[in-house]
Amino acid sequence: MSLSEQLPRIDAFDAPLGAEVVGADLSGDDIRRDVAQTKAALDKHLVVRLRGQKLDEASLIAFSRHFGELQPAPASEYYSAGAIERYPEIFVVSNIRENGRVIGTLGNAEAEWHTDMSYVDVPPGPTILYAKEVTRSGGETSLCNMFLAYEALPEALKRRVATLRCKHDSSYTSAGDLRKGADAVTSAREAPGAIHPLVRVHPVNGRRALYLGRRRNAYLVGLSEKDSEALLDELWSYVTRPEHIWTQQWQVGDVLLWDNRWTMHHRNPFDSGERRLMLRTQVYGERPLAASA
Incomplete structure (x- = not known):
C-alpha cells in the first residue's frame, strides 16, 4: 500500500475518553478517509482531536457536514461581523475586541460543566471546535464520560x-x-x-x-x-470524579470533536489580556431515548 493510500492512524488516549486521528488533512481535496477514521474514533472514544489543521470557515463547514445537518449558531448579542453573516452555522467563541466590540462570546471566564444546548427539545450530537488563536496558559477544555x-x-x-x-x-x-x-x-x-x-x-x-x-x-x-x-x-x-475526565491542552490548528449525547465539558478561565479565538459548529442530534425501569 502506498503512503498516500494509508488511512490516518487512531491513537487512543490513556484516559477515560478521547483519541487522536494522526495524519489527517482536512484541507485536502478528498477527505473521505479522514472523515471515516474520525467517525470511527468518535463512536468508540466520544472525543476526537485532529492536530495541525489549516481551515477557513468554508472548509470547517464542509468537514462538519460529513457528520450530519448543521444547526444554526445559537442567538447571541456578540455575532462576529464577518463570519457569522456569511456562515450562520459558525459560532465564534472569543474574548477578542475589534474597534471596541467583542467579536465572539463566552469571554475569558470559566465555563461551567455542561452539555451543549441540552435546553432544546432536540439537542445536538457532535460539536466541532477549531482553534485559530490560543492562550499561553488557561483556557483548557475538560470533558467527562457520562457512561x-x-x-x-x-x-x-x-x-x-x-x-x-x-x-x-x-x-x-x-x-x-x-x-x-x-x-x-x-x-x-x-x-x-x-x-x-x-x-x-x-x-x-x-x-x-x-x-x-x-x-x-x-x-x-x-x-x-x-x-x-x-x-x-x-x-x-x-x-466530576477525576477518573471520568480528560483535559485538552489547546494548540493552534486543533480540531476537537465531542459527542454531546454522552459527554459534558467545561473550560478553564484565562487571562483577559490574552487572545483566544475558536470557531464552533454543531450537528443536529435526536430526542434522547429514555431508559426503562
Whole structure:
C-alpha cells in the first residue's frame, strides 16, 4: 500500500475518553478517509482531536457536514461581523475586541460543566471546535464520560433515577450569564427549558449514560425542589470524579470533536489580556431515548 493510500492512524488516549486521528488533512481535496477514521474514533472514544489543521470557515463547514445537518449558531448579542453573516452555522467563541466590540462570546471566564444546548427539545450530537488563536496558559477544555458516571452509581441509585426526567434551564449560558431577553430564574421548578430523560440510552448498543446538561436551575420533574437539589448534587458528585475526565491542552490548528449525547465539558478561565479565538459548529442530534425501569 502506498503512503498516500494509508488511512490516518487512531491513537487512543490513556484516559477515560478521547483519541487522536494522526495524519489527517482536512484541507485536502478528498477527505473521505479522514472523515471515516474520525467517525470511527468518535463512536468508540466520544472525543476526537485532529492536530495541525489549516481551515477557513468554508472548509470547517464542509468537514462538519460529513457528520450530519448543521444547526444554526445559537442567538447571541456578540455575532462576529464577518463570519457569522456569511456562515450562520459558525459560532465564534472569543474574548477578542475589534474597534471596541467583542467579536465572539463566552469571554475569558470559566465555563461551567455542561452539555451543549441540552435546553432544546432536540439537542445536538457532535460539536466541532477549531482553534485559530490560543492562550499561553488557561483556557483548557475538560470533558467527562457520562457512561462511566452512570456505571459508577450504586445499584440502588441507578434504580432510583431510571425513569426520572430532568428540566434543562435555558435562561443562562454556560458562563453563568443571563441570556439576552431571558428573565432571571427564582425557582428551578418554573425555569424555562426542555425536559429530557435523566438516564439516556444509546440507540444502537443500549448503553446507559447520565444526561444532566448543566447544574444551574436543573430540576427533576415530580420532586420537591429540595429533594431535586439533593439528588442532583449526589449525581454530580459522580460526574466530576477525576477518573471520568480528560483535559485538552489547546494548540493552534486543533480540531476537537465531542459527542454531546454522552459527554459534558467545561473550560478553564484565562487571562483577559490574552487572545483566544475558536470557531464552533454543531450537528443536529435526536430526542434522547429514555431508559426503562
